[in-house]
Every structure is written in C-alpha cells, then in structure tokens.
Amino acid sequence: MQHILRLFILLVGLFAGAGSYAADAAPKLTTPDDLGPQIEQPIEFPHFRHAGDAKDGGMQINCMYCHTYARRSMVAGIPPVQKCIGCHQSIESVRDKPRIQKLFEYWDAKKPIPWKKVHDLPDFVRFNHERHIQRFYFQQDRPYQEVCGYCHGNVKAMTVAQRQKPLTMGWCASCHQKDHPVSANSTETGHGPNDCFTCHK
Amino acid sequence: MSVSNLLENWSKFRHTHPVDDKGHPDWEAYPSDIKWAMSIDLDACTGCNACSVACYAENNLPVVGKEKYSHGQAMHWMRIERYWDESAGVGEFDADKGARFLPMMCQQCEAAPCETVCPVGATNHTEDGLNSQIYNRCIGSRYCSANCPYKVRYFNWYNYPEQEKVWPEPLNQQLNPDLTVRTKGVMEKCTFCKQRTYTARNNAKTEGRPVQDSDVQTACQEACPVGAITFGNLFNPESQVAKQWKSQQVELTKEVQDKDEKEGNRLRGYRILEELRPYPSVMYLERVRESAV
Numbered sequence: 184m185q186h187i188l189r190l191f192i193l194l195v196g197l198f199a200g201a202g203s204y205a206a207d208a209a210p211k212l213t214t215p216d217d218l219g220p221q222i223e224q225p226i227e228f229p230h231f232r233h234a235g236d237a238k239d240g241g242m243q244i245n246c247m248y249c250h251t252y253a254r255r256s257m258v259a260g261i262p263p264v265q266k267c268i269g270c271h272q273s274i275e276s277v278r279d280k281p282r283i284q285k286l287f288e289y290w291d292a293k294k295p296i297p298w299k300k301v302h303d304l305p306d307f308v309r310f311n312h313e314r315h316i317q318r319f320y321f322q323q324d325r326p327y328q329e330v331c332g333y334c335h336g337n338v339k340a341m342t343v344a345q346r347q348k349p350l351t352m353g354w355c356a357s358c359h360q361k362d363h364p365v366s367a368n369s370t371e372t373g374h375g376p377n378d379c380f381t382c383h384k
Numbered sequence: 385m386s387v388s389n390l391l392e393n394w395s396k397f398r399h400t401h402p403v404d405d406k407g408h409p410d411w412e413a414y415p416s417d418i419k420w421a422m423s424i425d426l427d428a429c430t431g432c433n434a435c436s437v438a439c440y441a442e443n444n445l446p447v448v449g450k451e452k453y454s455h456g457q458a459m460h461w462m463r464i465e466r467y468w469d470e471s472a473g474v475g476e477f478d479a480d481k482g483a484r485f486l487p488m489m490c491q492q493c494e495a496a497p498c499e500t501v502c503p504v505g506a507t508n509h510t511e512d513g514l515n516s517q518i519y520n521r522c523i524g525s526r527y528c529s530a531n532c533p534y535k536v537r538y539f540n541w542y543n544y545p546e547q548e549k550v551w552p553e554p555l556n557q558q559l560n561p562d563l564t565v566r567t568k569g570v571m572e573k574c575t576f577c578k579q580r581t582y583t584a585r586n587n588a589k590t591e592g593r594p595v596q597d598s599d600v601q602t603a604c605q606e607a608c609p610v611g612a613i614t615f616g617n618l619f620n621p622e623s624q625v626a627k628q629w630k631s632q633q634v635e636l637t638k639e640v641q642d643k644d645e646k647e648g649n650r651l652r653g654y655r656i657l658e659e660l661r662p663y664p665s666v667m668y669l670e671r672v673r674e675s676a677v
Binding site: 376 | 510518519520562564565579582586
C-alpha cells in the first residue's frame with residue numbers, strides 16, 4: 184500500500200512538474216524524496232483557490248499580495264493572520280467552511296498560525312528572493328506565476344504547497360550557468376553569479 | 385557547476401600568484417567595480433578591544449575560554465596585538481610607556497598565499513576582492529593557515545555549538561542568522577563582514593546605483609569609539625578609504641610604495657608584510673605619538 188501511495192505521489196509530481204514553466208531547467212524528479220516532505224499544515228490552505236487561474240475557479244491573486252516581502256527582502260514572508268482576515272471578514276459566502284472557521288479560531292485566540300516550512304534550505308545557504316524577483320519579474324517583465332514557479336513549481340495548482348524542485352546546488356547552478364536576457368527588450372544576456380561566496384554564507 | 389567545471393576553469397577560481405611570470409596580478413582584468421578595502425589609524429587606536437568584541441558578536445565567534453586560549457585556539461577574527469617598547473634592551477620594556485596596539489584581522493590579500501594552497505578550492509577570490517572561505521567545501525587540511533603570513537585564519541578544533549556549549553540557552557538567541565554557525569573541522573576567518581557588504585550591494589543594485597560609503601560599515605568599524613577604522617570601496621574615488629589610500633600614496637598594485645614625501649609632511653600609510661607581495665587590502669597609518677598614555 185505504501186509503495187502504491189508513493190508511486191501515486193511520484194506520478195502526480197511528474198505530471199505537475201512537466202506542466203510547470205521551468206520544467207526544462209529542472210532535472211527529472213526520480214525519487215519520492217525530491218517531492219519534499221509531505222507536510223501537514225495546520226490549515227489546508229488552498230493555493231489553487233487563491234492564486235489559480237479563473238477558468239479553474241481561482242482568484243488569480245498575485246503571489247506577492249500575501250508573500251509581500253519577496254520583492255524587497257531575502258525572504259518571501261508568510262502573511263500574518265491579519266492579512267487573511269482582511270479579506271475573509273467580508274467574504275460571507277465561505278464563512279461557515281471548516282477551514283475558514285479554523286482561521287477565525289486563530290484570529291479570535293490572537294494566535295499566529297503555526298505554518299510549517301516547505302521550501303527549507305540548509306542554514307549555510309543564502310537564497311535571496313528580492314534579486315530573483317527584481318531580475319525576472321520587474322526587469323524582464325515575465326508573469327509572476329512563471330517567475331515564482333522556477334523554484335516553487337506550479338503552486339497555483341496545489342492545495343498545500345509542496346516542494347516540486349530539488350533545490351540542490353547543482354540544480355541552482357544549472358540555471359545560473361544559462362544566459363538570460365538582462366531586460367524584456369534586450370538582446371544582451373548575462374548569467375547568475377558563480378561565486379561560491381554569493382550563496383554560501 | 386560541477387567538479388569538472390571547477391577543474392576546467394581552475395584559473396578563474398584561483399587568482400594569479402605573485403611569483404607568476406607577469407610579476408603581478410592582472411589588475412586590468414578586475415572582474416567588478418568593487419574592491420573592498422580598509423584603513424586603520426594606529427595613532428587613534430587605544431587598544432580598547434571594542435572591535436574584537438563587536439566581531440565576536442557579529443560573526444558568531446565562540447569564546448573558547450582560558451585554557452583553549454593558552455593552547456592558541458582562540459577564534460578572534462579581529463585581535464589586538466601588543467608591541468612593547470624594548471629600547472632599554474631585549475626583553476626589558478618600560479611598562480609605563482604602555483604598549484603599541486595593532487588591530488590584526490584577515491588582510492584580504494589580492495594575491496593571497498592561502499588561496500593557492502587549499503587542496504579543495506574552499507578559499508578563493510571573489511569578484512569584490514575578498515578571500516572567500518566556503519565552510520562546506522573546507523576539509524580542514526589547515527594548509528591555508530600554515531601559509532598565511534598574518535596568522536589570521538582560525539580552525540575549529542571543537543564542535544563549539546553542540547559539544548562545548550559555548551552558547552547555552554538563551555545565548556543562542558543572539559547568534560547572527562546571516563552567518564553559518566561553524567562546526568568542528570573547518571577553517572574560518574574575517575570576511576570583512578560579508579553579510580553586511582552583501583546587503584549593501586543588494587540594496588544598491590535594487591535601487592540601480594553604485595555602492596556608497598554610507599551603505600555599509602563593518603562591525604569593528606561601527607564599534608570603534610575613536611573612528612580608527614575606515615572601510616569602503618577602493619575603486620570608488622569618492623569613498624573615504626580611497627581618499628585615505630591616495631593621500632598616503634599607498635597603491636594596491638605595488639609592493640614597494642614610491643612615496644613622494646615633502647618636508648614636514650611625513651606620510652604614515654603602510655601595509656604589513658608588503659614585501660611578501662600578497663597585496664593586502666588593509667592599510668595601516670603609523671603611530672606618531674610617543675606613548676599610549
């Protein structure tokens with residue numbers, strides 16, 4: 184049973200991976216470990232409902248509406264409960280759904296939601312969200328789903344976010360070695376830093 | 385990047401050695417417009433050790449204790465060296481005259497002796513002119529420390545965070561998250577507060593401007609009560625450190641400084657062990673006053 188479950192997870196991951204924009208940059212996912220730990224979150228946050236395409240019943244909210252710090256800080260940030268409530272206090276239609284009730288329980292108790300980290304890098308690695316967002320979203324004007332998807336996979340189709348990319352050094356370098364155009368309308372190209380000291384702290 | 389890539393492009397990862405055919409590193413081909421450098425005014429320095437303490441706090445340095453210190457296992461990236469006036473004879477000094485102080489940290493040599501001897505390429509030159517030390521890559525051979533003329537590389541002889549418990553609860557809360565907490569068996573050294581220079585470069589890049597003096601201070605510079613330490617980008621002629629180097633006629637690219645000294649205008653700038661040709665990035669300003677007190 185365990186094996187079948189693993190195989191199923193692997194297959195789902197493979198199809199989702201193939202659908203993501205940066206699929207060609209990533210090596211094939213070969214082991215179940217590459218999918219990351221199957222993390223159980225305190226609330227099963229439906230990413231597809233919030234960030235998904237309208238045709239799939241999603242709200243098409245920009246990732247950076249909630250993960251505010253991605254464009255101006257090293258870390259993307261997890262939104263405070265306040266942010267969830269900011270919208271949900273005026274969305275009466277889903278108020279009695281179990282997830283939303285749970286959300287309001289945290290809000291009434293004045294407690295933060297103990298989200299667990301899915302994309303966890305080792306402590307000796309420095310990944311800077313700001314640099315990547317600035318480069319690909321603001322300078323090159325690519326769609327945010329694509330830019331975030333380079334590392335996070337197709338989150339807009341997920342419920343609880345799960346790791347789709349290996350996030351290993353070789354995988355980072357496979358993209359850093361490629362030549363990318365420096366801006367949307369430029370033929371000039373450049374590649375990411377190749378200095379050990381830039382990412383290793 | 386793979387090991388094969390590292391081997392193929394070995395010359396890119398290794399800086400030119402001073403005894404190379406060229407005689408000096410290839411300065412024209414410098415890969416970036418940033419070269420971090422420092423200058424330290426020994427006349428201002430009172431030997432108060434504030435810089436050293438600030439460095440301990442900023443860079444997650446373990447306090448090893450008296451016994452390990454006496455074994456030469458202290459981890460002070462920034463240390464104050466004392467030199468006594470022995471004019472009365474060797475071994476005899478006038479304690480009343482006090483010591484001469486010399487803050488000593490990694491000199492971030494442009495042709496660093498440590499870089500050429502690392503068997504695994506764990507220490508190499510960065511674009512902004514630092515000698516990097518990659519802790520995960522380090523295997524602890526300690527060749528770099530043996531080859532360092534300044535003796536500013538420090539080896540982790542113990543597992544300080546876990547076994548030695550140098551940061552018991554709640555002291556671990558003050559560890560700097562921008563840096564690795566090093567473990568047993570790796571070499572470490574001053575990085576010119578890389579986490580700070582990195583942030584400064586990052587912010588400047590987002591704002592689309594070059595790095596300025598006001599963007600970054602090292603921890604030792606920030607703590608120095610007399611402002612003896614100046615730090616900045618040597619390639620920016622407007623920076624304080626570049627102005628000081630220029631006024632003292634110390635050039636990064638020369639191992640023998642030809643100084644044009646006018647009468648009554650003695651220049652004080654020098655770099656330590658320049659004659660070994662490591663091209664260090666720290667300029668010291670000679671002390672002129674007679675005694676420390």
